[in-house]
Amino acid sequence: MFKDFDFSLIYLPIIYIIIAYVIYKILSKIAHQILHFERNEGRKNALQIKRERTVINLVKSILKYIVAVITFLAILNIYGIKTTSIIASLGIAGAIFGLAFQDTIKNLLSGIAIIFDNHYMQGDVVTINGFRGEVIELGLQTTKIKSYSGEVMIINNSLVTSVINHSMTNTNLYLELPISKDVSLKEIEEIMQNVNQKLRNNKNVKNDINLLGIESIDANKYLYKIMIECSAESEFGVNREFMKYLKEEYDAKKIKVPSNYFEIKSKK
16 A cells, blocks of 8 residues: 555655754854854943844844745645746735735834834833833744743734833932931931942942932931932842942941931933
8 A cells, every 4th residue: 555655755844844944053053153243242332232133033033934935845846836836926926925914024024124223122121012121032023022020022013113212221210318417418428439339340330329419308307319320220229239238338337217218210
């Protein structure tokens, strides 16, 4: 029963798929090497690094689709389907394909526009449709955003109509520190200098602490306002570290804190 059966119809497609996978991996590696990604990152700023990583992911996606289409046509040849006639009729089929897959084409064009117009890149923190998080993947069809609580939103690129990119500029972290009236301004400024020296070891802190001065005064305390420039989405970590060093300085000088909580505010 199996004498006349052509077993090449089974193993050849498998071989083609394996070869296609190997070719895709080789081409991806070559593209990676040609574009010098990951090299000399110490000389590049964060924006350049993220842009390069995003573009290489786009190139890999394009290579994946090209290899997949060629492999599919090669497998059709194995089963006696003349792909030459298929290719020749692509002009007519293109119009039908465009209508059938117009959403896919929209996503593809939108993905390319997002990358080359610098709307956002992989690693950026963005807000899209009210969802805020880090862009963990920017593909030809979709964008994947991961929030800080772990949820991942997958959105079609064509549906990304407006974006708030929090990574394009640093964040200004404003803190209002309640200080007892028996603590002098000179003591506070000395404390801020000590805290500043420790805080500058944090790579997310971009400048020295900006002492803005007294914000308000009441019967028992006054509010002293400061500003810390830090990288996007690092304000809460910077705030916690600042409070740690402030507590150490207060303990060293035996300064009591009024019964008010420190207030954190951030502004771009």
